[in-house]
Amino acid sequence: MGPYGSDSTTIASAACSGPEMDAILAGAGFGTRLSGPCNVTNASDYSLPFNPSDLTTWVDSMLTDLTSATTANLPPQPIHATWTNQICSPLNPTDHAASHVLMAQQRKEEEDSGIRLVHLLMTCADAVQRDNTGLAASLVDEMRVLLSRVNTLSGIGKVAGYFADALFRRIYTTEVPLSTSEYEVLYHHFYESCPYLKFAHFTANQAILEACEGYDRVHVIDFSLMQGLQWPALIQALALRPGGPPFLRITGIGPPSPDGRDALREVGFKLAELARSVRVRFAFRGVAANRLDNVKPWMFQATQGEAVAVNSVLQLHRLLTDPATTPAPIDSVLEWIVGIRPKVVTVVEQEADHNKPTFIDRFTEALFYYSTMFDSLEGSRPQHQRQMALAEVYLQKEICNIVCCEGENRVERHEPLAQWQTRLANAGLHRVHLGSNAFRQASMLLTLFSDEGYCVEEVDGCLTLGWHSRPLISASAWRAPDADVSPDDSSVIASNSNNCNIIINSNHNNNNSSNNVSGSDDNRISV
Amino acid sequence: MGAEQEQEQLEKEKEKEPDENEDTMDRGYNLNDNVDILAEIMARLDGRSLGVAACVCRLWSTVCKQDRVWEALCDRHVIGGAGDPGTRSVVAALGGYRRLYRLCLGPALDRLTCSGETTDSDKQGWAHLSLSLSLSLFSIDCYERLEGKQRPASLLFLCKPVNVA
Numbered sequence: 057m058g059p060y061g062s063d064s065t066t067i068a069s070a071a072c073s074g075p076e077m078d079a080i081l082a083g084a085g086f087g088t089r090l091s092g093p094c095n096v097t098n099a100s101d102y103s104l105p106f107n108p109s110d111l112t113t114w115v116d117s118m119l120t121d122l123t124s125a126t127t128a129n130l131p132p133q134p135i136h137a138t139w140t141n142q143i144c145s146p147l148n149p150t151d152h153a154a155s156h157v158l159m160a161q162q163r164k165e166e167e168d169s170g171i172r173l174v175h176l177l178m179t180c181a182d183a184v185q186r187d188n189t190g191l192a193a194s195l196v197d198e199m200r201v202l203l204s205r206v207n208t209l210s211g212i213g214k215v216a217g218y219f220a221d222a223l224f225r226r227i228y229t230t231e232v233p234l235s236t237s238e239y240e241v242l243y244h245h246f247y248e249s250c251p252y253l254k255f256a257h258f259t260a261n262q263a264i265l266e267a268c269e270g271y272d273r274v275h276v277i278d279f280s281l282m283q284g285l286q287w288p289a290l291i292q293a294l295a296l297r298p299g300g301p302p303f304l305r306i307t308g309i310g311p312p313s314p315d316g317r318d319a320l321r322e323v324g325f326k327l328a329e330l331a332r333s334v335r336v337r338f339a340f341r342g343v344a345a346n347r348l349d350n351v352k353p354w355m356f357q358a359t360q361g362e363a364v365a366v367n368s369v370l371q372l373h374r375l376l377t378d379p380a381t382t383p384a385p386i387d388s389v390l391e392w393i394v395g396i397r398p399k400v401v402t403v404v405e406q407e408a409d410h411n412k413p414t415f416i417d418r419f420t421e422a423l424f425y426y427s428t429m430f431d432s433l434e435g436s437r438p439q440h441q442r443q444m445a446l447a448e449v450y451l452q453k454e455i456c457n458i459v460c461c462e463g464e465n466r467v468e469r470h471e472p473l474a475q476w477q478t479r480l481a482n483a484g485l486h487r488v489h490l491g492s493n494a495f496r497q498a499s500m501l502l503t504l505f506s507d508e509g510y511c512v513e514e515v516d517g518c519l520t521l522g523w524h525s526r527p528l529i530s531a532s533a534w535r536a537p538d539a540d541v542s543p544d545d546s547s548v549i550a551s552n553s554n555n556c557n558i559i560i561n562s563n564h565n566n567n568n569s570s571n572n573v574s575g576s577d578d579n580r581i582s583v
Numbered sequence: 584m585g586a587e588q589e590q591e592q593l594e595k596e597k598e599k600e601p602d603e604n605e606d607t608m609d610r611g612y613n614l615n616d617n618v619d620i621l622a623e624i625m626a627r628l629d630g631r632s633l634g635v636a637a638c639v640c641r642l643w644s645t646v647c648k649q650d651r652v653w654e655a656l657c658d659r660h661v662i663g664g665a666g667d668p669g670t671r672s673v674v675a676a677l678g679g680y681r682r683l684y685r686l687c688l689g690p691a692l693d694r695l696t697c698s699g700e701t702t703d704s705d706k707q708g709w710a711h712l713s714l715s716l717s718l719s720l721f722s723i724d725c726y727e728r729l730e731g732k733q734r735p736a737s738l739l740f741l742c743k744p745v746n747v748a
Contacts, residue, residue: 258716258719261719284726285726288719288723288725288726289718289719292677293715293718293719296669296670296673326726326729326730327726329729330722333725334672334673334676334722335672497715497716500691500716504690504691
């Protein structure tokens with residue numbers, strides 16, 4: 057029973073609040089059955105246009121197709137009659153064929169509904185783009201009715217349900233941004249239920265390891281610390297580095313915690329504890345900032361002789377703006393990244409084009425992208441239903457941001473790898489080829505994830521992970537020009553460090569004995 | 584290890600004596616009297632057999648839980664990496680070879696044999712990488728346990744784990 061199974065009259069009255077909708081959607085996720093044949097990607101067989109400018113002609117053709125198809129739909133009664141026939145006379149040999157026909161007809165009906173849903177979604181999006189709220193609202197109503205008759209637990213029904221919900225929210229309500237703790241929970245479940253984030257972390261770690269070989273001091277700047285799940289693997293790999301571990305310093309950037317507890321510091325403590333147990337000298341600093349462009353390079357206190365690694369997993373796209381507006385915050389951030397002369401900048405981004413100027417283009421792109429994404433989630437059979445449901449809510453939040461929000465509120469501005477390559481090259485960074493080790497590690501990681509649909513590809517020195525040959529996430533590594541000067545050279549630290557008279561109390565618990573580790577740095581800088 | 588080997592030698596010499604009166608019932612040889620030899624034998628078993636052996640009796644269970652037995656097992660599946668002192672201290676810090684095998688290496692190897700790796704050199708490459716990947720995953724699990732989580736979930740995606748607890 058899908059979320060739209062009950063009354064559709066509630067639309068005009070009080071709109072469902074966010075948490076209610078979430079509860080409903082989470083409830084839908086609990087009963088998830090995996091459907092085999094009715095795959096979302098099959099919809100592409102019906103020639104959905106990739107070029108949205110053909111939309112009107114396609115819509116017309118679909119309308120004519122559907123009107124001819126509806127006459128072929130079986131009304132409910134004959135189906136019941138066939139069933140009762142089957143029950144009453146089980147020995148009748150022709151019923152075997154009848155049940156096959158029945159299943160095929162049901163499948164066709166579902167596929168037709170699926171196509172109809174997609175058609176409705178496109179029309180509704182078009183109406184929204186033209187500010188035709190009346191038509192959009194009526195289309196949303198129609199979709200809710202249709203969704204109540206379709207299997208919304210998997211396949212195209214589920215994805216259509218999420219997009220219809222997002223359109224509903226765009227028309228009627230304002231999207232409430234997630235709190236940090238909620239986001240962290242969803243992120244964690246997404247991390248556990250599919251390999252994208254693990255792939256991102258392991259590939260980035262491999263690039264950092266290779267770039268910082270031979271350096272005695274390594275400073276990693278993480279643009280989004282979350283729970284720090286990327287770093288235990290790096291700490292362990294550095295501990296086993298031939299020649300001994302370097303002194304590792306991690307600067308984690310994250311949003312300030314609202315309730316007074318210092319989340320960044322807690323994560324830093326845990327990482328320090330792990331580092332201490334494997335005997336890696338370690339220090340941590342947290343930088344609390346809501347937006348990356350509020351962060352200034354002097355906060356990192358990059359010192360001479362250390363190898364700086366900048367790590368950005370799904371963060372850079374938040375700094376983009378509408379393509380027409382310049383300057384974008386991304387430019388200033390890239391400028392200071394280049395300024396601190398990193399040995400490696402690891403960039404992981406979604407492989408999708410969700411920053412197009414027109415709404416209908418974004419909507420179409422997002423529909424394809426998230427259909428594939430949901431497909432892969434179902435395919436990988438996570439251990440717990442709840443985990444999968446929450447992972448889906450994580451994706452649903454992204455969908456809502458792309459569909460419902462505009463201007464500053466829209467942060468999910470994904471751009472494809474080619475565009476990032478151009479952008480980063482223009483900022484002055486040189487590409488670093490991810491080696492074959494990274495590729496093999498990624499392939500191996502995928503064999504551990506149960507399903508066969510995932511594929512790792514190497515594109516021009518960058519790795520992409522996708523589902524059934526559609527790349528969904530890409531990882532690349534870059535470095536600043538002349539970044540391979542010897543560690544003794546006095547590297548240029550951002551000159552604006554001279555303008556600030558901040559004195560930072562240093563509570564280093566540095567044991568100077570050879571094998572022991574430090575505690576966590578007590579500094580926290582709020583912006 | 585030197586002391587243990589010495590002890591083993593002494594035990595072996597003691598063992599030789601019963602050979603003379605094999606038919607006397609009062610001095611039979613029992614493997615359970617010689618825990619080190621037992622451990623040496625266990626160290627040559629594969630994961631599942633070790634699990635089965637651990638269920639035989641209390642003594643065998645104790646022997647099978649020794650980390651050096653699992654270390655030998657892990658060592659056999661990777662190229663020259665698992666046994667050196669550096670790796671040993673790191674693995675010990677993260678939770679021990681037995682846990683490493685149970686949570687990471689075992690399932691990974693199971694998975695690889697399922698998917699059927701072909702050439703020998705290929706297999707060696709995979710085995711070597713599997714150590715570094717397993718250690719990475721293992722470190723994440725250890726990290727999650729630091730928080731005091733009862734059942735860290737980061738490794739649940741590994742299917743068909745070898746249950747040797």
